[in-house]
Amino acid sequence: MKIVPGDKLAQEIKQKLKDTIQTEEIHPKLVIIYAGENEASRIYVDKKIAWAKEVGISAELIRLTQTTTEELLKITKTLNEDAETSGYILQLPLPSNIDTYKVLENISPKKDVDGLNPISIGKLYHNQKDHLISATALAVLECLKYVAKYQDDNQYSVDEITQEADELLAEFLNEKNILLINHSILVGKPLTALLLQYKCTVTIAHKFTKPDRLGKLINDSDIIISATGQSGLINKDMVHDGQVLIDVGINKSAQKIGGDVDAKGMENLDIWLTPVPDGVGPVTVAMLLNNTVKAHIKGVV
């Protein structure tokens, strides 16, 4: 079993952003709207803000314990027009009284660093390039890029967001059979569009897929991208040599944080795995910052 070192990847992406921000003398700003009492979200919010500051992005937290759709629409309007704000996100999930779609729809596509505005999604499905894409989806691609690059020269070097790495990824993904276990607008849906662009054959499974069918699909796929939060959904008896397992799941027990994959007994298999924690998670935060810098450079109002 080979491990994709998400933490290392994230650090490299951050270093690159830091260099860009210093060299270009730019001042990007990320705003995070965090509403409600979802405590799980808090850890992510804190990390996003801390890492933003580390690379030289100003970060502002708008903390709302009680709010309404109307208030959030007012805030999006202000942020859309604010020349200082390069990009902003709504930390999801929002409280149940909020019309989440309506708020997402009102985020300016130029500042939509989570890629959730319908125009961002529509452009992605139209294979356009001038839009922002879900940081989670991009993080999955970065992890696959690592595998592609490693397989190419048996060692991985720093410069991972390069044209060359993109070509290696395209070559690696070409004609691959991919299983997505997630059909959300943050993970499964943007990844479907991206992987089709890379000429992959894509299967989208989810909680309504029967277990025996899911087992068969896992067995039949070259790459499995799982984001269910269901501990032990994938175990050693379901996988085989040559597969890549991208674990985007997160669940917390009293003891520890884990993903969808139970890696016990996989040690001697010739597979790739992104661990949880320290796999896709930190790369996602890094790609959110990358989106923020991208939005800033392209012009924000």
Place this chain on the structure above:
Amino acid sequence: MKIVPGDKLAQEIKQKLKDTIQTEEIHPKLVIIYAGENEASRIYVDKKIAWAKEVGISAELIRLTQTTTEELLKITKTLNEDAETSGYILQLPLPSNIDTYKVLENISPKKDVDGLNPISIGKLYHNQKDHLISATALAVLECLKYVAKYQDDNQYSVDEITQEADELLAEFLNEKNILLINHSILVGKPLTALLLQYKCTVTIAHKFTKPDRLGKLINDSDIIISATGQSGLINKDMVHDGQVLIDVGINKSAQKIGGDVDAKGMENLDIWLTPVPDGVGPVTVAMLLNNTVKAHIKGVV
């Protein structure tokens, strides 16, 4: 082998539209922009216009033999603002000198009766309901609805666009394994979003899927929706009892018009098939008219 009678379905949808238009005393109008010299398109354009008039929709053809992106953008602007026009489409493909995406992006989502504007696509992927959807994708669902309804009471009655039929379709599609052989923005992509809403597990294959893999996927699926234009892509040796084959392919030889499915030898199998011609094709035209009436009723400017 049981045949989905597309022609009959189309006639029933048309009759229903005719009744609505007369009862409601409305005057919907469909405009078709037909640019270039693609002769295959001509037949479709003529049929759309003829059928529109049959049901009481005014139909206007804007015929352009030579055009530019700028001219098309001017036309979309005029049509977007025209209170008489309920909906309009660009007959695709456009000539190669045209930036097709840029023109599609400028169709008002309210009049986008082919469902190709990025906002229409983005809303579809967000599981919203207040937008227009590709007529081809809707036609595929209508054909599946026919199968669902037939299986339920062993005979099909007229009133196919009803709440009850929708529930039967939902029950029929629930947990089904579906193979799409097409990943275009007109067919495969909207169908992916729709079928996920119906809790299907969806695989998207295309011309980059290797033949042996495609054979395996066809064998493994409950419903196969094929739109490649490749004659004989699916033959009797690849399918088995219990499957539904939706043939959206069209190809013309000197002798005849055919689809992706070679039905020879399938006669004794317990399968459903939409024939070509007279399957999904006429239902697509009927659903375009249905979209036009829907757009008209919702308000067009």
